[in-house]
Amino acid sequence: MSTPTPEILVHPDADVLAAATAARLLTRLVDLQSHRSPVHVVLTGGTVGIATLRAVAQSPVRDAVDWSGVHLWWGDERFLPDGDPDRNETQARAALLDALGEALPAGNVHPFPAPCADVPDGETSARRYAAELRAHAGGDGLAPRFDVLLLGMGPDGHVASLFPGHAALFEASSLVAAEHDSPKAPSERVTLTFPVIRSAREVWVVAAGAEKAPAVARALAGDDVRTTPAAGATGTGRTLWLVDVAAAAQLPGGGPGSAPAPGSSEGLRPRSASSAERAWAAVDAFVAPLVDEPQTARDVQAAASDAGLPDIAVSAAQGRLLELLARSVGARRILEIGTLGGYSTWWLAQSLPTDGRVVSLELEPDHAAVASASLAATGLGDRVEVLVGPALASLDALVAAGSEPFDLVFVDADKQQLAAYTDRAITLSRPGALVMVDNVVRGGAVTDADHPDDRVQGVRTFLAAAAADERVDGTVVQTVGEKGYDGFALLRVR
Numbered sequence: 082m083s084t085p086t087p088e089i090l091v092h093p094d095a096d097v098l099a100a101a102t103a104a105r106l107l108t109r110l111v112d113l114q115s116h117r118s119p120v121h122v123v124l125t126g127g128t129v130g131i132a133t134l135r136a137v138a139q140s141p142v143r144d145a146v147d148w149s150g151v152h153l154w155w156g157d158e159r160f161l162p163d164g165d166p167d168r169n170e171t172q173a174r175a176a177l178l179d180a181l182g183e184a185l186p187a188g189n190v191h192p193f194p195a196p197c198a199d200v201p202d203g204e205t206s207a208r209r210y211a212a213e214l215r216a217h218a219g220g221d222g223l224a225p226r227f228d229v230l231l232l233g234m235g236p237d238g239h240v241a242s243l244f245p246g247h248a249a250l251f252e253a254s255s256l257v258a259a260e261h262d263s264p265k266a267p268s269e270r271v272t273l274t275f276p277v278i279r280s281a282r283e284v285w286v287v288a289a290g291a292e293k294a295p296a297v298a299r300a301l302a303g304d305d306v307r308t309t310p311a312a313g314a315t316g317t318g319r320t321l322w323l324v325d326v327a328a329a330a331q332l333p334g335g336g337p338g339s340a341p342a343p344g345s346s347e348g349l350r351p352r353s354a355s356s357a358e359r360a361w362a363a364v365d366a367f368v369a370p371l372v373d374e375p376q377t378a379r380d381v382q383a384a385a386s387d388a389g390l391p392d393i394a395v396s397a398a399q400g401r402l403l404e405l406l407a408r409s410v411g412a413r414r415i416l417e418i419g420t421l422g423g424y425s426t427w428w429l430a431q432s433l434p435t436d437g438r439v440v441s442l443e444l445e446p447d448h449a450a451v452a453s454a455s456l457a458a459t460g461l462g463d464r465v466e467v468l469v470g471p472a473l474a475s476l477d478a479l480v481a482a483g484s485e486p487f488d489l490v491f492v493d494a495d496k497q498q499l500a501a502y503t504d505r506a507i508t509l510s511r512p513g514a515l516v517m518v519d520n521v522v523r524g525g526a527v528t529d530a531d532h533p534d535d536r537v538q539g540v541r542t543f544l545a546a547a548a549a550d551e552r553v554d555g556t557v558v559q560t561v562g563e564k565g566y567d568g569f570a571l572l573r574v575r
């Protein structure tokens with residue numbers, strides 16, 4: 082699974098942008114509430130962020146939302162006393178929350194703790210907010226999986242209170258950080274960190290005005306997050322850039338039509354290769370007759386897409402490679418870590434003999450349900466067992482249960498825990514088994530020891546562990562294609 086390509090939507094001006102973002106947010110909440118409760122949304126301060134909340138308050142559609150099932154959080158806060166007009170919370174209350182009245186229970190509103198005797202500094206506020214996040218995390222997560230995380234962006238490219246070159250950018254273990262030297266007043270702030278932002282299902286960045294145009298262009302060209310923090314603001318399922326014409330002015334062609342597709346870039350270096358990307362996609366299209374993706378596979382992918390799952394499954398060419406590997410090792414038992422909508426699972430399952438089995442691990446119950454339904458519809462349901470929950474817990478349970486060894490493992494899940502997943506995968510495999518680990522090149526970012534993205538660091542840790550692991554021989558193959566520049570590791574169990 083790669084990072085989904087950011088989508089860019091350009092609106093005529095800041096007012097229309099705020100109204101359209103409000104309409105989009107309301108529709109998303111109504112859609113989400115048809116199958117999930119509660120829904121978690123992160124609000125942003127800033128000009129467009131607050132204008133969006135005002136537009137939500139003014140929309141009649143706001144009454145279609147069951148606000149008792151919506152939890153509101155903030156991406157950052159100015160560390161100022163309760164009620165201070167410069168607090169993002171104060172502005173949000175005036176713009177929307179007060180208007181919602183009792184429809185929105187007070188317990189659903191999660192502001193950053195303001196300074197008081199108990200909260201003398203930003204660090205204390207950050208610690209308390211992290212505890213609040215943990216208290217609302219599902220399963221053994223550290224924070225809620227935010228359904229929509231809104232971010233404004235400053236002219237310097239900051240998002241939340243993550244400023245260019247500042248230490249909070251590099252925070253990999255804390256969910257929330259204090260900022261004492263904000264270049265934008267006030268200097269004292271508290272902010273969510275990248276690990277939390279990037280765990281959101283959808284990240285929407287809103288920006289208006291000509292002064293934002295250079296930062297919008299840099300972020301969408303995949304600039305280094307150290308100079309343009311907004312380049313690192315991505316959701317697991319969707320990253321949406323909602324901008325006005327003025328803010329879009331420096332995108333190639335002045336708008337989304339010819340904007341570069343940032344794809345799997347990790348913001349390590351500027352991207353100038355959109356013609357190369359077009360060539361990679363063209364080659365994928367040219368070799369499509371050889372890959373010969375069956376209609377059934379397309380149906381599985383279409384069902385995932387209809388259900389709103391992120392468009393980050395493997396390509397058809399990669400799916401065929403999985404099938405060829407499975408057939409080459411005569412696989413009867415396959416372990417997959419990361420089911421998503423079941424597209425790669427389908428390629429693996431149909432390569433098995435009728436008594437073969439894919440055990441596929443998926444964190445998200447919604448994704449698992451979509452995958453199970455699709456696989457059942459293709460007649461492969463009885464060859465696949467989807468285990469729902471944190472992958473590490475499922476893997477440890479398989480180890481503890483003395484699971485029959487696997488012939489092939491495909492690891493395509495969160496990168497932060499890659500080393501642990503692969504360690505268990507090797508333990509669960511027979512000698513001669515293959516373990517394939519996807520997305521380990523990450524646009525070349527993997528070579529950067531100081532890279533602030535915890536996914537890059539997760540891959541680096543995995544590669545170091547694999548290199549030292551005497552149970553396997555391995556290699557990494559770099560790839561380009563419709564999914565951008567990335568690569569996979571292939572390990573053979575001795």
Ligand SMILES: O=C1O[C@H](COP(=O)(O)O)[C@@H](O)[C@H](O)[C@H]1O
Nearest residue numbers: 125126127128129232233234235
């Ligand atoms: O200070 C802040 O600024 C940004 C962007 O604000 P804008 O007025 O330039 O749109 C905002 O996203 C952030 O939440 C806020 O604390």
